[in-house]
Amino acid sequence: METYVIETRDLTKFFGKRNIVYHLNLKVPKGVVYGFLGPNGAGKTTTIKMLTGALKPTYGEIRIFGMEMPHERVEIMRKVGYMPEKPIAYDDMTIFEFLTYMGRLLGLKKEEAVRQARELMAYTGVGKLAFHRIKELSSGQRQRAIFAASLLGDPELLILDEPTSNLDPVGRMEFIGKVLELAKSGKTIFISSHIVSEIERTCNYVGLIKDGQLIEQGRVRDLVSMESNDYDIMVSDNSRLIDFLRDKIYVREVWEEEGVVRVRLDERFSERFFLEVPQFIAGEKLALKLFKPHTSPLERILMKRFNVGWKE
Numbered sequence: 568m569e570t571y572v573i574e575t576r577d578l579t580k581f582f583g584k585r586n587i588v589y590h591l592n593l594k595v596p597k598g599v600v601y602g603f604l605g606p607n608g609a610g611k612t613t614t615i616k617m618l619t620g621a622l623k624p625t626y627g628e629i630r631i632f633g634m635e636m637p638h639e640r641v642e643i644m645r646k647v648g649y650m651p652e653k654p655i656a657y658d659d660m661t662i663f664e665f666l667t668y669m670g671r672l673l674g675l676k677k678e679e680a681v682r683q684a685r686e687l688m689a690y691t692g693v694g695k696l697a698f699h700r701i702k703e704l705s706s707g708q709r710q711r712a713i714f715a716a717s718l719l720g721d722p723e724l725l726i727l728d729e730p731t732s733n734l735d736p737v738g739r740m741e742f743i744g745k746v747l748e749l750a751k752s753g754k755t756i757f758i759s760s761h762i763v764s765e766i767e768r769t770c771n772y773v774g775l776i777k778d779g780q781l782i783e784q785g786r787v788r789d790l791v792s793m794e795s796n797d798y799d800i801m802v803s804d805n806s807r808l809i810d811f812l813r814d815k816i817y818v819r820e821v822w823e824e825e826g827v828v829r830v831r832l833d834e835r836f837s838e839r840f841f842l843e844v845p846q847f848i849a850g851e852k853l854a855l856k857l858f859k860p861h862t863s864p865l866e867r868i869l870m871k872r873f874n875v876g877w878k879e
């Protein structure tokens with residue numbers, strides 16, 4: 568059985584009579600980078616606040632590392648780094664003071680808190696601003712400092728709420744690189760965002776939330792390939808291949824696009840495609856340059872399937 572780092576059952580939140588999150592069943596496997604994706608107002612921040620114990624669910628269950636939130640909040644949060652969308656300010660502290668203070672709150676010894684603060688300021692690109700007060704920082708610099716704070720104590724799970732909303736394009740690219748690096752080191756990472764392209768570049772797992780409900784959840788790879796029975800092929804003479812494919816029972820459509828032959832398969836007969844096409848290519852002595860499933864960008868799939876318009 569797959570073990571989940573985060574698992575919720577029927578997680579629900581009302582604000583007054585308004586139902587903001589509804590019967591959410593999140594399953595976040597260990598070691599994935601999970602993109603929690605949805606348009607503005609979908610309920611992402613409300614969900615994350617419940618996951619981190621900042622908000623009490625109206626009903627439903629939350630298990631993180633198998634422990635129950637909010638009852639075992641202290642134990643859970645020892646293993647979790649949390650980057651809130653709107654962090655508490657600590658405006659008059661310098662970044663260095665803020666990070667050492669947060670490290671101490673986590674239970675680190677003073678020297679260790681200082682060591683990690685220094686290391687994480689360098690890692691997140693705010694080393695030169697160590698002695699600037701939080702209130703003097705730009706919103707992007709502040710976001711980097713909060714990212715550094717979420718990494719204190721080397722957490723096994725990172726929960727990041729819209730972590731790049733204030734970063735410039737270079738900052739965003741850097742951030743993506745860091746997330747991939749942290750994932751490689753074995754951490755599970757849960758990121759909320761409304762930016763599909765960013766999730767696509769960073770995440771291997773995705774959960775889609777709309778109007779407080781989870782409408783899809785799974786591996787990005789599966790979501791993308793579910794959509795498509797198209798194959799891309801390139802040979803030394805594409806027109807001979809197209810002539811060959813045109814009346815085959817396993818081909819619904821075939822056409823050429825930017826020098827690549829795109830074949831839309833009828834999946835009922837696809838095994839014949841995989842047998843006959845290589846035989847034809849070898850028999851005709853064509854040089855094979857490309858043969859792979861066609862994948863369309865996640866954004867296009869989501870827009871089509873869920874009729875949701877996301878914007879950068």
Ligand SMILES: Nc1ncnc2c1ncn2[C@@H]1O[C@H](COP(=O)(O)OP(=O)(O)OP(=O)(O)O)[C@@H](O)[C@H]1O
Binds near residue numbers: 582587609613614
């Ligand atoms: N404390 C609250 N009281 C009443 N309504 C609230 C409260 N907090 C959030 N809401 C409402 O709940 C809905 C979902 O908000 P939430 O912040 O969870 O969305 P989100 O998906 O994180 O959106 P965004 O991408 O804009 O940050 C919104 O309509 C918001 O107005």
